[in-house]
Amino acid sequence: MATNLRPGTLALLALALAPGLAAGWLAGVAPWTEVTTALHQAGLLAGVFGATLLLLAAALSVRIPRLDQPFGGLVALWQVHHLLGLGAFLLVMAHPLLLAVAALAESPQAAAAVLAPAASDRPSWLGWGALIAMMIFLAPTFSFFGAPRYQRWKVVHALSAAAVVLAFSHTILLGSSLPRWPWWVLGGLTAGALAYRLGWRKLRPGAPYTVTKVEPLADRVVELSLLPVNGPLMAYEPGQFVYLTPLDPTLAVGRGEEHPYTIASAPHETVLRIAIKSLGDATEALQRVTPGTLAQIDGPYGRFFEPGDAGPALWIGGGIGITPFVGKVRALAKAGAAVDVHLVYCANDPSRAYYLDELQQIAEQVPGLHVWPHFFKDQRALDAAWLVAHCADVAKRTVHVCGPSPLIALTRDLVRKLGVPAARLHSEEFTFL
Amino acid sequence: MTRLACACDLKRLAWSAFVAFWTAVLTLLAVGALAPQAESAAVPQAPARPAPGPVVVQPPLPPAPEPAALPEAVTAAAAVQRRIALEEVARHAAPADCWMAIRGKVYDFTAYIARHPTRPEVMTRWCGREATQAYDTKGIGRRHSRRADARMVDYELGVLATAGDGDR
Numbered sequence: 001m002a003t004n005l006r007p008g009t010l011a012l013l014a015l016a017l018a019p020g021l022a023a024g025w026l027a028g029v030a031p032w033t034e035v036t037t038a039l040h041q042a043g044l045l046a047g048v049f050g051a052t053l054l055l056l057a058a059a060l061s062v063r064i065p066r067l068d069q070p071f072g073g074l075v076a077l078w079q080v081h082h083l084l085g086l087g088a089f090l091l092v093m094a095h096p097l098l099l100a101v102a103a104l105a106e107s108p109q110a111a112a113a114v115l116a117p118a119a120s121d122r123p124s125w126l127g128w129g130a131l132i133a134m135m136i137f138l139a140p141t142f143s144f145f146g147a148p149r150y151q152r153w154k155v156v157h158a159l160s161a162a163a164v165v166l167a168f169s170h171t172i173l174l175g176s177s178l179p180r181w182p183w184w185v186l187g188g189l190t191a192g193a194l195a196y197r198l199g200w201r202k203l204r205p206g207a208p209y210t211v212t213k214v215e216p217l218a219d220r221v222v223e224l225s226l227l228p229v230n231g232p233l234m235a236y237e238p239g240q241f242v243y244l245t246p247l248d249p250t251l252a253v254g255r256g257e258e259h260p261y262t263i264a265s266a267p268h269e270t271v272l273r274i275a276i277k278s279l280g281d282a283t284e285a286l287q288r289v290t291p292g293t294l295a296q297i298d299g300p301y302g303r304f305f306e307p308g309d310a311g312p313a314l315w316i317g318g319g320i321g322i323t324p325f326v327g328k329v330r331a332l333a334k335a336g337a338a339v340d341v342h343l344v345y346c347a348n349d350p351s352r353a354y355y356l357d358e359l360q361q362i363a364e365q366v367p368g369l370h371v372w373p374h375f376f377k378d379q380r381a382l383d384a385a386w387l388v389a390h391c392a393d394v395a396k397r398t399v400h401v402c403g404p405s406p407l408i409a410l411t412r413d414l415v416r417k418l419g420v421p422a423a424r425l426h427s428e429e430f431t432f433l
Numbered sequence: 434m435t436r437l438a439c440a441c442d443l444k445r446l447a448w449s450a451f452v453a454f455w456t457a458v459l460t461l462l463a464v465g466a467l468a469p470q471a472e473s474a475a476v477p478q479a480p481a482r483p484a485p486g487p488v489v490v491q492p493p494l495p496p497a498p499e500p501a502a503l504p505e506a507v508t509a510a511a512a513v514q515r516r517i518a519l520e521e522v523a524r525h526a527a528p529a530d531c532w533m534a535i536r537g538k539v540y541d542f543t544a545y546i547a548r549h550p551t552r553p554e555v556m557t558r559w560c561g562r563e564a565t566q567a568y569d570t571k572g573i574g575r576r577h578s579r580r581a582d583a584r585m586v587d588y589e590l591g592v593l594a595t596a597g598d599g600d601r
Contacts, residue, residue, distance in 0.1 A: 086446070090446075090447075096458075100461050101461075106578065106579055108468035109468070111464070112462050113465070115462055115465075116462060116465075135451065142444045143444050
């Protein structure tokens with residue numbers, strides 16, 4: 001939690017509070033001693049805060065290279081987006097209910113009329129429209145009717161734009177006594193972000209790169225090398241990821257479809273390298289992408305390693321999750337300076353430890369870098385005794401883990417028991433919700 | 434960075450709130466449709482129910498009464514009405530002494546301004562003026578609630594004298 005309160009998140013909190021505080025300060029003029037007045041005011045404030053969070057969530061849905069850094073990386077930013085959306089949903093539902101309950105003091109009919117306003121009361125119906133749109137586009141997000149499929153989720157989630165417009169119109173039309181400037185600032189920010197995503201990004205989804213080499217590393221794992229068609233290679237930090245959109249016309253599936261991949265190369269290299277394991281239709285098709293074809297690269301994103309953090313570290317990579325550590329170790333090889341790092345490479349068996357030889361070679365050159373393979377087939381799951389036997393002082397280290405979810409969960413338990421505080425455990429779980 | 438909470442907890446929270454919301458909405462709508470019309474202390478209601486027979490179910494959403502109906506009905510009983518000209522109202526145009534004419538009645542809102550649920554200027558700019566339209570629309574085409582209508586009675590001074598009245 002503590003690591004999530006980055007500068008970006010704090011700035012966002014300030015923005016989230018501005019319209020509500022301004023409205024709340026004004027509402028504070030009215031007496032809250034009467035229960036019905038207090039309920040009415042709470043209902044209005046729930047609407048104000050709900051609309052604010054919805055607008056901010058929409059603004060945060062846009063990914064812009066490097067702008068994820070103040071939030072601690074794109075995955076952290078999306079968690080903030082997710083929580084903002086949930087907060088907006090809860091508050092926007094509370095808004096009409098509190099107003100209706102406040103109206104109960106007048107009569108049950110007045111309360112019902114708040115929830116079912118006259119047909120001519122367009123501003124109120126705009127609010128209902130926003131709420132219904134939210135319920136529809138958030139239903140797959142919160143698995144209301146079973147786990148969603150990604151593509152369907154993506155289509156339904158686009159309805160959020162309608163919810164934002166409806167909610168904004170509702171607020172501007174009815175919030176006559178609210179100060180306007182926070183709404184125009186928020187609305188402008190959100191509109192700009194959406195225009196960027198739906199306009200500019202559609203025209204230019206990423207920089208054009210050429211696939212120069214496709215090197216098989218093991219069964220169903222390849223490493224792609226890419227070079228920019230024009231201009232320099234993008235600047236990035238080890239462990240960051242990019243969105244890759246293959247444009248190879250011979251691809252069976254996934255042509256023109258973007259997916260995130262961790263960069264395996266180090267920043268000093270003259271090519272961009274990406275390791276891809278076949279995990280689904282698109283990644284399977286990419287195993288046979290044609291060298292010489294084009295791809296779009298959007299990035300870099302993520303903040304797996306804290307830039308400049310050179311303290312004692314324990315890195316645990318499993319399967320294709322070794323990739324960010326490969327990039328980092330390749331950068332260490334270039335730097336040549338002494339480090340204090342233990343890298344545990346978890347694989348099913350030696351044939352699946354496709355980067356092990358290179359990592360061990362680099363470990364011989366870089367003082368203080370230790371690489372320990374751990375094979376699930378022979379040694380079963382990673383345990384505390386094995387970890388301590390290879391890295392005695394786990395408790396003093398910063399721990400980074402990348403790999404399948406069970407490995408991340410296991411590592412979290414193990415290192416917590418070995419005395420590593422949660423703030424010193426880092427992972428960038430790229431799970432869909 | 435680490436995950437904040439189990440995603441499944443958040444999903445459960447969202448689902449529970451969703452169900453609770455519709456339960457509450459449907460309950461309030463049902464109560465509004467089925468409950469007898471609220472009796473206003475000020476408005477005399479028709480005496481009880483008509484003769485024995487089936488229970489009269491109220492229409493689901495009774496149309497709101499004519500906005501002006503309530504205050505007029507309320508004050509109809511008052512025997513003598515003080516008649517106040519708009520010029521007189523205009524002499525009380527300060528926040529500390531604030532009269533307004535609304536729907537043919539004159540009110541002294543001085544004591545109420547601080548209790549109005551907006552910043553004071555929203556109200557005080559109408560001090561000393563005919564403010565019916567502002568009251569009926571709030572500037573955004575929405576009338577005040579019937580609760581507000583009923584409350585105004587407490588601040589009523591008299592009726593607005595029309596041009597030909599001559600007396601106050």
